Amino acid sequence: xxxxxxxxxxxxxxxxxxxxxxxxxxxxxxxxxxxxxxxxxxxxxxxxxxxxxxxxxxxxxxxxxxxxxxxxxxxxxxxxxxxxxxxxxxxxxxxxxxxxxxxxxxxxxxx
Amino acid sequence: xxxxxxxxxxxxxxxxxxxxxxxxxxxxxxxxxxxxxxxxxxxxxxxxxxxxxxxxxxxxxxxxxxxxxxxxxxxxxxxxxxxxxxxxxxxxxxxxxxxxxxxxxxxxxxxxxxxxx
Numbered sequence: 179x180x181x182x183x184x185x186x187x188x189x190x191x192x193x194x195x196x197x198x199x200x201x202x203x204x205x206x207x208x209x210x211x212x213x214x215x216x217x218x219x220x221x222x223x224x225x226x227x228x229x230x231x232x233x234x235x236x237x238x239x240x241x242x243x244x245x246x247x248x249x250x251x252x253x254x255x256x257x258x259x260x261x262x263x264x265x266x267x268x269x270x271x272x273x274x275x276x277x278x279x280x281x282x283x284x285x286x287x288x289x
Numbered sequence: 290x291x292x293x294x295x296x297x298x299x300x301x302x303x304x305x306x307x308x309x310x311x312x313x314x315x316x317x318x319x320x321x322x323x324x325x326x327x328x329x330x331x332x333x334x335x336x337x338x339x340x341x342x343x344x345x346x347x348x349x350x351x352x353x354x355x356x357x358x359x360x361x362x363x364x365x366x367x368x369x370x371x372x373x374x375x376x377x378x379x380x381x382x383x384x385x386x387x388x389x390x391x392x393x394x395x396x397x398x399x400x401x402x403x404x405x406x
Contacts, residue, residue: 222397
């Protein structure tokens, strides 16, 4: 069963509009969640992690344990935000951790 | 500079050829991974290693093999490439242990795009 769900494969918004990329998870313990981003022709990289409670490039993501969600939000989308976004859950695997990935959401910000 | 390097970036070969995709990291990480990224951009873990002489198969079955003789090096080999192996291969490293100090972050290389004709 999929542990990390990103329901939207494609999301298209206009510049300046708010954007929300959805991520839902299933995990029995205390989850550690991440958002990774891959811009065109660039390597996949970490955008933010929930434990940091930080805002990166105007993006924030709040962990909602009641709704088991970790949605990524930005109030005013920019064209340079166009990229592939992956939600990931870190779970214990023996003495190590393992990342469970969502299928990704492609965000297109139109001028 | 600490980084993770993949070569070649692009490779076009004929069916039946043997290929090796190289991955090296100077991050000092014990853990390394190979992901396959299909045209739909989904990420599939195909191999991982938690240290020297440790290799495991990932969630997606793959005909490729890996080795981890040195901490910094994690090559992936296809003995006989086929068109179905055409894909983007991403190498990553991390310190995904249970220590509270680790950030859980994966560091990715730029990828190797393989096309098998």
